Amino acid sequence: MKLWGGRFRKAEDQIMEEFNSSLDIDRRLYFEDITGSIAHVNMLTACEILTEDEGQKILDGLKSILSDIEDGRLKVEGDYEDIHSFVEVNLIERIGEVGKKLHTGRSRNDQTAVDTRMYTRKKAREVIDVLVTLKESLKKTADENPVIMPGYTHLQRAQVITFKHHLMAYYEMVSRDIKRVENALENMDENPLGCGALAGTTHDINREMTTKELGFSKAKANMMDGVSDRDYLIELSSAFAVLMMHLSRLSEELILWSSQEFDFIEIDDAYSTGSSIMPQKKNPDAAELIRGKTGRVYGALMSLLTVMKGLPLTYNKDMQEEKEIFFPALDNTISCVKIMSHMIETLKVKEESMKRAVKKGFLNATELADYLVKQGVPFRDAHGIVGNIVIYCENNEKGIEDLTVEELKTFSSDIGDDIYDYIDYENILKKGTKVELL
Numbered sequence: 001m002k003l004w005g006g007r008f009r010k011a012e013d014q015i016m017e018e019f020n021s022s023l024d025i026d027r028r029l030y031f032e033d034i035t036g037s038i039a040h041v042n043m044l045t046a047c048e049i050l051t052e053d054e055g056q057k058i059l060d061g062l063k064s065i066l067s068d069i070e071d072g073r074l075k076v077e078g079d080y081e082d083i084h085s086f087v088e089v090n091l092i093e094r095i096g097e098v099g100k101k102l103h104t105g106r107s108r109n110d111q112t113a114v115d116t117r118m119y120t121r122k123k124a125r126e127v128i129d130v131l132v133t134l135k136e137s138l139k140k141t142a143d144e145n146p147v148i149m150p151g152y153t154h155l156q157r158a159q160v161i162t163f164k165h166h167l168m169a170y171y172e173m174v175s176r177d178i179k180r181v182e183n184a185l186e187n188m189d190e191n192p193l194g195c196g197a198l199a200g201t202t203h204d205i206n207r208e209m210t211t212k213e214l215g216f217s218k219a220k221a222n223m224m225d226g227v228s229d230r231d232y233l234i235e236l237s238s239a240f241a242v243l244m245m246h247l248s249r250l251s252e253e254l255i256l257w258s259s260q261e262f263d264f265i266e267i268d269d270a271y272s273t274g275s276s277i278m279p280q281k282k283n284p285d286a287a288e289l290i291r292g293k294t295g296r297v298y299g300a301l302m303s304l305l306t307v308m309k310g311l312p313l314t315y316n317k318d319m320q321e322e323k324e325i326f327f328p329a330l331d332n333t334i335s336c337v338k339i340m341s342h343m344i345e346t347l348k349v350k351e352e353s354m355k356r357a358v359k360k361g362f363l364n365a366t367e368l369a370d371y372l373v374k375q376g377v378p379f380r381d382a383h384g385i386v387g388n389i390v391i392y393c394e395n396n397e398k399g400i401e402d403l404t405v406e407e408l409k410t411f412s413s414d415i416g417d418d419i420y421d422y423i424d425y426e427n428i429l430k431k432g433t434k435v436e437l438l
C-alpha cells in the first residue's frame with residue numbers, strides 16, 4: 001500500500017505507520033484530491049505525456065472512485081498514509097498498471113498544497129455565506145427593536161441608546177470580518193499544482209491548464225514558494241480569531257443580558273439548556289460555548305504560526321500537522337457563526353425592563369451638563385454641578401427628571417423650565433444617537 005517502497009529493505013514499524021498517517025484528518029480532502037488529479041490527467045493528456053487511451057482509463061477510474069465514495073460504497077479508511085495514497089492505491093487496484101502513470105510530473109507536495117487550498121477556499125466561501133446570514137439576522141432583530149436601553153462604559157450605565165444601535169455595532173464588526181476573509185481568499189488565489197516536490201518537473205507540462213480547470217487566477221510564480229506556502233491558513237485563522245473575538249463579546253453580552261440581574265432579553269428555548277438538578281434553570285449554553293470555542297480558534301492561530309516558525313524551505317512533514325490544527329478551527333468558526341445567527345434572530349427583547357434600567361442610571365446626566373453649556377456655563381463647571389445633583393438624587397432615591405425646577409435651581413440658577421425637554425430620554429435619543437442613520 002506504500003507509494004515509496006522501492007528504496008527500503010525493511011517494513012515500516014506499525015507504530016510509525018500509525019504515527020505518520022494523516023488519513024483521519026485529510027480524508028475530508030477526497031473530493032479535491034480527485035478533482036485535482038482529474039485536472040492533472042487532462043493536462044498530461046493534452047501535453048501528450050499520457051496517450052488519449054491512458055488518460056481516459058485513469059479518468060474513468062478516478063471518477064468511479066469519486067462516485068463510490070459519494071454513494072458510500074467505498075469508505076475512506078484503512079492503512080493508508082494519507083488521502084493521496086488512498087486514491088492512488090485504489091486507482092491502481094481498479095484499473096491496473098496504467099493507474100501507476102497518474103503521478104507523472106507531480107509530487108504529493110504540490111498535491112497536498114493544491115488539495116488543501118481548494119478545500120479551504122470552498123470552506124472560506126462558506127464562512128462568508130454564514131457571516132452574511134449573521135449580518136442579516138443582526139439587522140432584522142435590530143430593526144424590530146429600536147427600543148431604549150442603557151449604554152455602558154466600564155459596565156456602568158453611561159448614556160441612553162437603543163438596542164438597535166447596540167446590535168448594529170456588531171453588524172459593523174461582521175462587515176469587517178467578511179472583508180478579512182475575502183482578502184485572504186484573494187491572496188490565496190494561486191495554483192501550486194505543477195510545482196512538483198519543490199523544483200517543478202522536466203516533463204513539458206502546462207500549468208496554465210490546471211490553473212484554469214481548478215479555478216485559480218494564476219499559477220504560483222515560484223515553485224519553492226508553491227509547495228511551502230501556508231500563509232493562507234494563517235491569514236484565515238487570524239481572520240477567524242478576530243471574528244470569534246467579536247462573537248465572544250456578543251456572547252458575553254447575551255449571557256449578561258439574559259441573567260436575572262440584567263433581565264434585558266430572553267434567549268429562545270431552542271438555544272438554551274436546563275440543569276439536571278435545579279428545575280428552574282435556563283442556561284445560555286450556546287453563547288457560553290461560542291465564548292469557549294473562541295479560545296480554541298485563537299489556539300489554532302498560535303499553533304500554526306509556531307509550526308511554520310523556523311521551517312527551512314521547502315516541504316517538511318511538520319506541515320501535515322496544519323490540517324489537524326486548522327480544520328477544527330474552521331468547523332468551529334462556521335458552527336459558532338450559524339448558532340449566533342439563530343440566537344440573534346429568535347431572542348426576545350424585554351422592553352419594559354430595559355426602560356426601567358434607563359430610568360435608574362442617571363443616563364441623562366451628560367445632557368443636563370450639555371444644557372448648562374448652552375446657557376453659557378463652561379463644560380467643566382457644568383460637569384461639577386451635575387455631579388452634585390447626582391449625589392442629591394442618590395440620597396433622595398430619585399432620577400434627575402423627578403426633581404422640581406426649584407430643586408434643580410438650588411444647584412444652578414441657569415436651569416429653567418425647558419430642562420425637562422432636554423433630559424427626556426426619547427428626546428435625547430432623537431438628537432444623540434441618530435437612530436435613523438443606522
Ligand code: ARG
Binds near residue numbers: 112315320
Ligand atoms: N500527508 C502529507 C501532508 O499532508 C502529504 C505530503 C507528503 N509528502 C511527503 N513528501 N512526505 O503533508
